Amino acid sequence: MKKPLLDQFTSGLFALPALILFAIFSIYPFFKVFQLSLVDWDGISPLMRFVGLDNFIDVFTRNTAWWISIRNVSVITLLALTLQNGLALALAWVVDRGVKAGNIYRVIFFIPPILSGIVVGLIWNWIFDGNYGLLNHALTHIGLADYARAWLADPKTALYAVAVIHMWKGFGWGFIIFLAGLQGISRELYESAQIDGANEWNTFWKITVPLLTPVFIMVSILTILGTMQIYDLIASTTGGGPGFNTEVPMTRIVAVMLGSGRLGYACSMGLVFGLILMALSMVQMRVGKWLERE
């Protein structure tokens, strides 16, 4: 039954504030990015020069810094996918199998994720500092002074140091989600496996892993999207340096936008990046569907 018009109108009023905000701050910027990506514009001058697809062509053919940043963030993402999520899964597994005070670990492991990227970066800046850093201090103390270095300023280690900070901040997310998935698996399955004489390793591979596939996919997508778009952590630690060693796409976009004042070009970088992210999550979902069928 169709409601009377006046009734529909007053119902619409409920959604109106949300729709107005949404139109101004989501829809308008969404389309504006596409428009700006086609122009050469510094953000201030009234002059906006239409350049067609030149910005995109430049991103793909001449912008080496951009592709270095993609490579860097891919390294961090791969480390997060394997080490960070591996650790998260291992911890969730042992907590799920029952340990004393499991709840306390749950609370503690989720502390790093609630901190801001800025604070986390500033804390670790100091741990990794070349002159006064805690890590170097500890290394010297145990006789490994030769390995001491400015971890975040040394081109050999900077990217990995940033990755370590990122993983420290992020593993709690995976842990909580994996734990939720594990707790959703019926205890009876484990018990009957035990009766059949399966050891833990077999139980893990034959029961846990297949049942956890959807959770794996979700954690992977969240890890990829979250890691690829890191910004605060880099801004508060290396700022992209030394050289381009820790540049990531977001720092490049901001640098082009504020540093070089090329807003249109920055928008085209953002769109290319958005496409990459979308492609990645679609591949992930395909892989997930395929795994589930197997």
Place this chain on the structure above:
Amino acid sequence: MKNPWEMAVRRRLRSVAVHTLLVSVAITCLFPLAWMVVSAMKTQETIFSDMSLWPTSPQWHNFVEAWTRGAFGMFFFNSLFYTIAVVTGVLVVSSLAAYAFAKLDFPLKKVFFYMLLATMMIPVPGAFIALYVLIMKLKTGTMGALDQLSSLGILAPQASQMFEPWLMRILYVLPQVNGGLALGVFLLKTFFEKIPRDLEDAATVDGCNKFQVFWNVALPLARPAIAVLAIFTTLGVWNEYLLAMLILGEKSLMPLQRGLMVFQGAHLTNYPLLMAGMTISVVPILIVYIVMQKHIISGIMAGALKA
């Protein structure tokens, strides 16, 4: 059958290994934070040499100095204001909209809902550039209009200058309210949908209008979901940096995260005060987390299971 002795020893060993792993990870999580707090209480002279876990003479006044001279008190109140404003905005706007999407009927309802869904699914990492352009446009537009009104004698001559900081605050808050809407609408919509029709019909029979049904029946029932939404919005706003960096150039408007970056840029080596400022920014969020951790963790777990 295995020797029961051997079984017991193996179980014991396994438990030791598991606890060693868990405790060492827990320490790794907590130690940097503890180190931050302890370092905040050292002096500029001792901070690089004194590696003790508790300083011999804790400099409590560092916190006072960070609060006043380091301007972290001001940053703190700015953050508090932004957080309260955004959370209030998100709760009001998204609960109204979620109720409309769940229970009411209005033109183009489906279209609007899928548009909201799409913005959650499609990542546009460049959107913040357009948002920045838009905010600057809204700023100059509003200031221009105010100046015009002043020149016509309708407003006092200083009106536009007096209004400018508030305009920037509003322009920092509104996009974040919008940013919280998608999560809010989804969370609350599923909650409202579970409320039985009869309950609302009974209220309508008693003479409640639509808004009263929403306010008196639906909203109180959605309290758990509202708590989850409020907490996650709080975490997001308190930790926000990028937008603040882009649009809040005036020190008196900066929230904590921005203030921290500015402070460390200006006093690169004043570690004790920087650590004190960081402590000031972490403590409130840590308190919120510890008080609300049940809601936070169960919120994520419920969300994870649903997806």
